[in-house]
Amino acid sequence: MKLLHTAQQFRAFRDELHGTVGLVPTMGALHDGHIAHLGAARAVAGVDHTVVSVFVNPTQFGVGEDLDRYPRTLGEDVKRCAAAGAAAVYAPPVEDIYPPHLPPCPVGPPAVADDLDGARRPGHFAGVCRVVMKLLQRVQPDVVTFGRKDYQQLCVVRAMIEDLFVPVRIVEVPTVREPDGLAMSSRNRHLDPDARRRAKALSKALRAAAALAARGETSPAAAESAMTDVLNAHGLEVDYAVVRQHRSLETVDTLSPEHCVALIAAHVVNADQSRVRLIDNLALDETIAG
Ligand code: PAF
Numbered sequence: 297m298k299l300l301h302t303a304q305q306f307r308a309f310r311d312e313l314h315g316t317v318g319l320v321p322t323m324g325a326l327h328d329g330h331i332a333h334l335g336a337a338r339a340v341a342g343v344d345h346t347v348v349s350v351f352v353n354p355t356q357f358g359v360g361e362d363l364d365r366y367p368r369t370l371g372e373d374v375k376r377c378a379a380a381g382a383a384a385v386y387a388p389p390v391e392d393i394y395p396p397h398l399p400p401c402p403v404g405p406p407a408v409a410d411d412l413d414g415a416r417r418p419g420h421f422a423g424v425c426r427v428v429m430k431l432l433q434r435v436q437p438d439v440v441t442f443g444r445k446d447y448q449q450l451c452v453v454r455a456m457i458e459d460l461f462v463p464v465r466i467v468e469v470p471t472v473r474e475p476d477g478l479a480m481s482s483r484n485r486h487l488d489p490d491a492r493r494r495a496k497a498l499s500k501a502l503r504a505a506a507a508l509a510a511r512g513e514t515s516p517a518a519a520e521s522a523m524t525d526v527l528n529a530h531g532l533e534v535d536y537a538v539v540r541q542h543r544s545l546e547t548v549d550t551l552s553p554e555h556c557v558a559l560i561a562a563h564v565v566n567a568d569q570s571r572v573r574l575i576d577n578l579a580l581d582e583t584i585a586g
Pocket residue numbers: 321322323351353356424427428446449
């Protein structure tokens with residue numbers, strides 16, 4: 297497996313590659329949830345070669361967010377990708393993705409980016425769209441994977457790719473969870489033991505919303521307050537706990553298990569008062585084991 301840093305190195309590698317290529321875009325600190333993307337690219341789309349990009353993208357972090365604290369574990373990431381059968385890890389320096397002499401060309405995010413994380417993290421999805429377009433242009437993959445764990449990101453990227461006619465197929469990768477239901481995330485490593493224990497409230501809250509929908513509850517507000525109660529009971533600070541329409545993420549008047557998704561963002565506070573913001577979601581016709 298190759299470890300490539302510069303655009304020149306990547307181009308030389310890409311020119312020699314024959315067969316179909318899958319891109320797994322990541323910010324590193326890889327866990328089993330990321331590794332599942334390599335399996336999905338092969339199993340769902342039958343790609344011949346998988347490239348994992350590892351790039352902590354500065355433009356998707358706002359002022360006061362955790363850009364500096366974001367875990368960076370390239371050595372470990374490379375070993376995991378090699379063991380999982382990746383063809384290459386592409387880990388460019390910031391100046392290769394954002395050359396200082398080039399004036400920025402923003403890629404406006406589509407409307408599905410306006411609310412939820414888009415409203416709470418101004419500029420976040422503009423940064424995601426810009427880096428995803430750059431990575432797609434550089435890697436020229438046939439297939440790109442995105443996780444359902446970052447559901448709004450998946451919806452935003454899908455809308456952008458569709459609107460801009462980007463010739464790539466998106467493979468959606470299901471969320472990989474810890475045994476207690478917590479969705480795997482690179483940020484989980486910032487949780488102290490007690491915060492880690494309480495973080496399972498996110499999946500518990502989502503399960504509560506799905507259970508209400510399964511019992512025939514039709515009020516979105518009832519599901520939203522059930523989720524908020526679970527999160528508060530575990531001492532989490534709720535950013536949002538909402539039910540929305542699949543894909544469009546528009547608000548809904550009626551809960552419908554087939555058409556709705558519950559989404560949560562909440563802060564878990566460690567004993568030293570540092571805060572870890574976690575997100576999770578669940579289609580209301582799905583369940584979480586555990
Ligand atoms: O989901 C992520 O890790 C990032 O947002 C992505 C898609 C790699 C873009 O930086």
